[in-house]
Amino acid sequence: MDKPDIKAYIEQLGRQARKASRVLASVKSETKNLALSKIGEALDRRRGLLVEENRKDLEAGRRNNLDAPLLDRLQLTGKGIQAMIDGLTEISSLPDPVGAITDLNYRPSGIQVGRMRVPLGVIGIIYESRPNVTAEAAALCLKSGNACILRGGSEAIHSNRAIADCIRAGLSEASLPESCIQVVQVTDRAAVGELIRMDAYVDVIVPRGGKGLIERIARESRIPVIKHLDGICHVFIDDRADLGMAAEIALNAKTQRYGTCNTMETLLIAERVAKTVLPDLAARFLEKGVELRGCARTRELVAACKEATEQDWMTEYLAPILSIRIVDGIDEAIEHINTYGSAHTDAIVTEDYSRARRFLREVDSSSVMVNVSTRFADGFEYGLGAEIGISTDKLHARGPVGLEGLTSVKFIVLGDGQMRT
Numbered sequence: 138m139d140k141p142d143i144k145a146y147i148e149q150l151g152r153q154a155r156k157a158s159r160v161l162a163s164v165k166s167e168t169k170n171l172a173l174s175k176i177g178e179a180l181d182r183r184r185g186l187l188v189e190e191n192r193k194d195l196e197a198g199r200r201n202n203l204d205a206p207l208l209d210r211l212q213l214t215g216k217g218i219q220a221m222i223d224g225l226t227e228i229s230s231l232p233d234p235v236g237a238i239t240d241l242n243y244r245p246s247g248i249q250v251g252r253m254r255v256p257l258g259v260i261g262i263i264y265e266s267r268p269n270v271t272a273e274a275a276a277l278c279l280k281s282g283n284a285c286i287l288r289g290g291s292e293a294i295h296s297n298r299a300i301a302d303c304i305r306a307g308l309s310e311a312s313l314p315e316s317c318i319q320v321v322q323v324t325d326r327a328a329v330g331e332l333i334r335m336d337a338y339v340d341v342i343v344p345r346g347g348k349g350l351i352e353r354i355a356r357e358s359r360i361p362v363i364k365h366l367d368g369i370c371h372v373f374i375d376d377r378a379d380l381g382m383a384a385e386i387a388l389n390a391k392t393q394r395y396g397t398c399n400t401m402e403t404l405l406i407a408e409r410v411a412k413t414v415l416p417d418l419a420a421r422f423l424e425k426g427v428e429l430r431g432c433a434r435t436r437e438l439v440a441a442c443k444e445a446t447e448q449d450w451m452t453e454y455l456a457p458i459l460s461i462r463i464v465d466g467i468d469e470a471i472e473h474i475n476t477y478g479s480a481h482t483d484a485i486v487t488e489d490y491s492r493a494r495r496f497l498r499e500v501d502s503s504s505v506m507v508n509v510s511t512r513f514a515d516g517f518e519y520g521l522g523a524e525i526g527i528s529t530d531k532l533h534a535r536g537p538v539g540l541e542g543l544t545s546v547k548f549i550v551l552g553d554g555q556m557r558t
């Protein structure tokens with residue numbers, strides 16, 4: 138398919154999606170839930186095929202020297218397939234936000250004014266590596282009444298096509314247009330350029346992937362973007378923390394999984410407890426194969442720690458590498474996070490209620506936590522069923538974007554003959 142044909146192909150997807158979005162906007166919750174159930178059943182029936190198609194992507198990825206974090210996110214195991222099915226079930230069980238009316242109040246004129254939640258329309262989602270995003274994004278868009286155009290990375294094309302077949306089967310069984318959810322079938326990067334300029338048909342673009350991809354989409358798109366940049370996440374161990382709990386939280390936040398956006402990349406420790414907690418904690422990180430890079434005070438306590446540069450404080454490693462900084466206290470911790478962080482997820486470990494409240498109030502991130510691992514910053518863990526991404530923006534949606542984040546509101550006015558005088 139040459140580039141002129143790609144333009145026509147993407148425009149065709151857009152026209153079909155716009156038409157489907159008008160159908161979806163009025164579809165009952167029961168029908169949407171039926172479609173989700175049928176998609177799940179199709180995924181369950183085709184487990185073997187999904188694993189086989191994913192194997193093709195993994196083999197190609199190794200030949201093309203994809204790095205370890207990308208390969209990790211690309212792999213689709215039996216557990217991963219079950220997680221997709223569970224996500225569909227969870228989303229179908231959630232309340233449908235479409236049509237919900239809130240804030241309905243009488244005005245002095247006698248009219249009633251309220252707000253109704255409505256779909257955004259057509260959502261274009263551009264993502265890399267993770268094939269599970271295909272099912273999760275499709276399910277969230279469907280339940281929130283949006284048509285979607287999904288453009289996964291070329292490294293996952295076999296996996297995404299196999300999942301797309303399951304989605305089409307489920308939609309058909311629920312008597313919904315297959316164009317409600319369309320997966321771009323070409324790998325040419327020109328398709329991305331066409332999609333992000335197609336403002337006649339697409340209402341919102343959601344990019345999920347590396348910083349380069351997201352910056353490109355935000356720079357070139359003619360369509361509003363819900364973006365997720367780096368996940369430079371911090372854990373701050375306060376001098377009033379339960380140090381045993383703090384060590385376990387820090388270990389989990391970094392080592393439970395390395396290649397995710399909610400993995401801790403910088404550990405901050407209050408100076409008053411650094412000598413007590415850091416040597417043993419550092420040894421445990423080193424045992425797990427984590428490379429440590431630290432400030433001068435950290436290196437005095439941990440001989441195996443390398444020197445951290447200014448760049449380290451602003452790097453999302455997505456790898457077994459950890460930056461460590463000893464700070465004077467909560468003031469310096471908050472300053473460090475707001476200076477070097479990416480407004481994603483940051484946590485404090487403390488037994489001091491006032492400091493916890495201050496951290497929640499002053500750290501400018503989409504998720505701020507007390508006494509818990511940053512790895513919980515996730516749509517499923519937040520009870521959203523799944524997420525279409527984690528927005529580090531401040532407008533429209535922030536943090537894990539679930540059903541409500543994929544809707545907007547319109548004002549509704551009820552009257553019985555009132556006239557403006």
